[in-house]
Every structure is written in C-alpha cells, then in structure tokens.
Amino acid sequence: MSIPSYADRETQVDYKDYEFYVGDPCYVIADRRWSEFCDKLFALDGFKKNEDYYGTLKWEVNGRTYDIECHTSPGGDNTWDFHLNDDSGTKVSLPVDAGMLAIVPMECVCPEQMSRYGSITRLGAVFNTEPILETTNHSCGWVELNGVRDREYADNLCDECGEHDFHLEHCEYYGAMVCWGCWQEEESEEE
Numbered sequence: 355m356s357i358p359s360y361a362d363r364e365t366q367v368d369y370k371d372y373e374f375y376v377g378d379p380c381y382v383i384a385d386r387r388w389s390e391f392c393d394k395l396f397a398l399d400g401f402k403k404n405e406d407y408y409g410t411l412k413w414e415v416n417g418r419t420y421d422i423e424c425h426t427s428p429g430g431d432n433t434w435d436f437h438l439n440d441d442s443g444t445k446v447s448l449p450v451d452a453g454m455l456a457i458v459p460m461e462c463v464c465p466e467q468m469s470r471y472g473s474i475t476r477l478g479a480v481f482n483t484e485p486i487l488e489t490t491n492h493s494c495g496w497v498e499l500n501g502v503r504d505r506e507y508a509d510n511l512c513d514e515c516g517e518h519d520f521h522l523e524h525c526e527y528y529g530a531m532v533c534w535g536c537w538q539e540e541e542s543e544e545e
C-alpha cells in the first residue's frame with residue numbers, strides 16, 4: 355500500500371509538539387491567504403520605513419487572533435545557519451524565499467502548506483517558548499536568534515578587535531586572522 359506524501363507520519367506528528375516556528379512565513383502560511391498576509395505586512399509601520407523590524411501583525415485562525423512578529427531578512431533571500439539547536443534538537447538553518455523572517459505561533463501554521471516540504475524542521479526552527487529574533491541590515495547584515503548570531507557573522511570575526519568582517523586576512527604581526535583596520539606590517543628590520 356502506498357502512503358500519500360501528505361500523510362507522511364513525520365509531517366503529521368512533529369510540528370504540533372512545539373509552540374513556535376521561526377523562519378520564512380511563506381512556507382507555513384497557506385497560499386490562499388498569502389495576499390492577505392502581505393497586505394497586513396505592508397500596512398505595518400516598520401515595513402513602510404523599511405526598518406529591520408517590520409512589526410507584529412494580527413493573524414486570525416479558527417476565530418482566534420495571534421501575533422506574528424515579522425523582520426527583514428538582511429540581503430533578501432538566503433539561508434541563515436547557526437551554531438544553535440532548536441527544541442527538536444535540529445541544527446538551526448533558516449532558508450528564506452520571501453525576503454523575511456517571522457516568529458509564527460504553531461496554531462497559525464497551515465498543515466497542508468507545510469507538508470509540501472515534508473517536515474517543519476526543514477523549513478526553519480521550532481521552539482516551546484517564544485524565541486527572541488533580531489535582524490539588521492547594518493554591518494553587512496546579521497540575524498540573531500536567542501542571542502546567537504548567524505554563522506556567516508559568527509565565523510568571520512577579527513581576532514584582534516572582534517568586529518565582523520567578510521575579508522579577514524592572516525596577519526604575521528599578530529599571528530591571527532584580522533580585519534583590514536587591524537592588519538599591520540611585520541616590524542621592519544631597521545627598527
């Protein structure tokens with residue numbers, strides 16, 4: 355007997371065990387309600403001002419209203435990886451397809467929409483308590499989830515000043531990977 359993909363056990367079981375989904379909302383909001391979602395998003399003050407934090411939109415599901423906190427994804431679409439596990443024990447990796455990230459209460463996750471992808475943990479992170487999400491387009495852009503910045507940021511820090519830089523270079527003087535501002539010539543023989 356063949357089991358239809360939408361009835362996949364993993365799909366049916368896992369997401370309701372958690373309270374919050376963090377990731378691109380386009381993977382979990384039903385396609386038929388996506389334009390409604392975008393209308394609410396565009397109406398947020400933060401979105402108008404093109405800020406990093408768009409704001410919290412009110413989303414009604416089965417007669418109840420929930421808060422969905424929306425943020426920009428710096429640089430648009432990308433996959434944000436973290437040295438962090440979510441509450442399912444999965445390494446956090448947040449693919450982005452609609453240029454944003456959101457904290458979505460699990461009651462707002464549309465099972466049909468999500469099950470196209472097999473499992474919610476492939477689409478983002480799941481938590482039992484409301485996570486803290488911050489993003490910014492400043493300093494090359496970063497995403498911070500529960501106090502941990504994304505790997506692109508965290509793996510590219512100057513050994514001297516601790517600042518983030520995408521173009522770290524090995525410096526003989528310090529014997530370390532440093533940013534352009536910290537880089538120094540080795541002391542010349544005349545000195």
Ligand SMILES: [Zn+2]
Pocket residue numbers: 512513514515516517532533534535536
């Ligand atoms: Zn530096």
